[in-house]
Amino acid sequence: MTDAAIAPRRPWAYAIFLVVFGAAGWWAAFQLTLDKFLVLEKGKNAVLNCNISPFVQCGTNLQSWQGSAFGFPNPILGLGGFAAVIAVGVTLLAGARLARWYWWLFNLGVAGALVFTIWLIVQSAFVLGTLCPWCGLVYLVMFPLFWVVTLRNAATGEFGSRLTRIGGILLPYAAPIAIVCLIAVGLIFQLRLDVLHHLAA
Template sequence: MTRVEGEAPLARDEVAEERDTTVGAGRAFAWMLVATGAVGLLAAWVITLDKFRLLEDPNFTPGCSLNPVVSCGNIMKSEQASVFGFPNPMLGLVTYGMVIAIGAALLSGARLRRWYWLGLNAGTLFGVGFCTWLMHQSLYTINSLCLWCCSAWVATIVMFWYVTSHTVRKRLLPAPVAVRGFFGEFTWVLPVLHIGIIGMLILTRWWDFWTS
């Protein structure tokens, strides 16, 4: 892997790390994958069960349907809830379970090849992109929110930014020195900012409802 122009010479252990074909992760990062994967899996599991109940009984009201805005039932009945031809949470059951497995493997000391890390990064990028589309549909087309969906969104956002930070800091993704330094010190800023923007969009979308 080539060095960025103007960067200080690499230390011996850094050179060895760059030449290594596998990369591990710290326990904090591994636990982050387990925790965010567990939150997403729990949300997908609850929504899937409620979807089955709704199919059995069209008059079933999910427990998270609290008011006209926070209404999981409206989300489940929408076309966007089965965009791939099957209920969206079934996809989450698979993908979040895989994330938990990867986190558990890293906790046990596993070291993964570059293509595996990039595949995980691409998967989380797809996840955050899909969540962004679902957010837009919820806010401006379906006009309802699902608390379990929001939990999955937050978990996916945190997962994406920390996986991206890891791949950048470990030089698995090419990036300028300043970017690597930022991710090394301020990774937490990006998910907080991302989630904060979504929170502001939700607040402003239903401002009259929240303040009435």
């Protein structure tokens, strides 16, 4: 039997998913970083491409304390975090097999990022009263990323054998679960800010 025959299959689809979604999240963080530079340079007079209306914009978010929750601009977290997601995807494409502790830490990082994202959603919708377009792209990335990573780790036994069966059952439904979460987020912003009306105006 050849080495190719006994080698484990590379998770191509999963690896490409991580690269694509990581790149989308990184791009949003990069755009927010550029906008933050403009805000720092010109203050409230900054003209940002993401400022579509008083309710659909990123200027307010970037200038708020919530936009620098840890004492520095939030997009810096995105630049580093999403780069890590891309790196994991590329590593899998290269054929690497990662240890269980690695997957635990990766999943913990993704879960922490989702919790922070949910906090930002609440702050944006209920406190700042805005929908940041680039932040919206981050929302679109984070929910699928969390569910796919978590359920795949469960299905492959990274969390122990007890959760393998549950993970295997739920993994095919990761996309529908993420879509339901995103619809809920969309409804929150629509009910709070009437986003569709302000986009059409």
